[in-house]
Amino acid sequence: MSNLQSRSGVVLSFTAALFMGASAILLVPQVQAADQLTVGVLIPGSKSDKGWMESGYDGLMAAEQAHEGEIKVQMIENISYADMEQALTNLASRNELVIGIGGQTQAAVFKVAKRFPNTHFSIVGGNAGTEAPNVAGYDVKQAEIAYVAGAAAAMLSKTGGVSYVGGMELPSIVNAGTEFGNGARSINPDIKFIENYTGDFDNVAMAKEATLAAIAQGADVHYHILNLGLRGMEQAAKEQGTHIVGSYTNRCGSDPLYVGYSITGVGYQVQYAIDQAVAGTWVPGYKAFGLNMGPEAADMQVCNATPEMEDKLEQIMQDIKDGKISVLEG
Structure with missing residues (x-):
């Protein structure tokens, strides 16, 4: 016992x-x-x-x-x-x-x-x-896997623009946003990165407004650290024909809005x-x-990834584990 x-x-x-x-x-x-x-x-x-x-x-x-x-x-x-x-x-x-x-x-x-x-x-x-x-x-270790999610989003973007919407501006949430942008720039140094915080993980209206603002600036793939506020991001993406890289759990195939998921265990x-x-x-x-605890603790899944994309993301994750890529705490 x-x-x-x-x-x-x-x-x-x-x-x-x-x-x-x-x-x-x-x-x-x-x-x-x-x-x-x-x-x-x-x-x-x-x-x-x-x-x-x-x-x-x-x-x-x-x-x-x-x-x-x-x-x-x-x-x-x-x-x-x-x-x-x-x-x-x-x-x-x-x-x-x-x-x-x-x-x-x-x-x-x-x-x-x-x-x-x-x-x-x-x-x-x-x-x-x-x-x-x-x-x-x-x-x-949200910042760690957010870097990988940023790389995935940059690979998936057709407009050369990606966005991040966080809830409260806690250090770990801000660090995750920073590393998402860093990961995206590792794939495309010229990518446009739009970052917003709603101040509330559950505010649907504010999350929708932030996502629509990012879409207006050219973002077509969005990432988040939100709770119920995610509903607002979904509404905006559905209305405007853009897509989301989800967080926490792999639910590929359950919703066409989602093109991938970062697993944070x-x-x-x-x-x-x-x-x-x-x-x-x-x-x-x-x-x-985080990544050093294995795929149940942290992983990146792109729903319809090419072999080349899978190999690149695996290499990024290995480089983080080996310390070749340094990320912020959180």
Whole structure:
């Protein structure tokens, strides 16, 4: 089982939902076996956003299947920043392992972790530099794979223009945008690169406006770090006949708007945290994922790639792993 706190007999766990605005908590009692690891998961956005949050949710579902009968999961989704600390407090008071999906949970996690020293916390999208004895930060290395995505986008562009739309201007999100542009210029030094930030991962209207502005400047392939805001990029691309390189999970063949996907193993890290806790090998501290952790952690898939394109992208990824191409953190 786990080296986390064990129980005897049968106890009650609770599923909690924080409602926006009133921030009321709904508690539903459920029977929990004594030897199950209790896992609380905070998904700040929607688990069906076709982006970061959905990838994390997919990893949670895979972990539940892999550890059927061994874990009991409590999940809270769609939480505003103002309610994040309350949501994490609720999860920490009822679970042995708490997972925050997204770097935007980091500040609240460290705050709550101080009050629950016997609870272990993992941040999917955590970064280096902040340490606590009961917190693990998993770095998805978004800037690394964004460089590869930029190279792919430049190969796919017919107009010689590509764009990037990020949500909040967090260092890791800005670094990913910078490296996307660098990757595109490695293929075409004269490529036009348009970069915008909406200030909100979930704002559909602002993401659409930013994408339309980029299209007006000549971009025909778009990349993103967005959650529900991705819907706005999709709307703009569909209206104007342009295309998207998606993030997080390979969904080639599911939507003709998408010409490729960068895999950033958000779901893989959720599984990793749970696997480690179940095995009793969970440890705090910073851990970098990315290309060196293998294709489940980071990869680039172009949906209808030529052999030449595949070879070029493989070489770029190998050069990053070998240190021949240096990229920013994040």
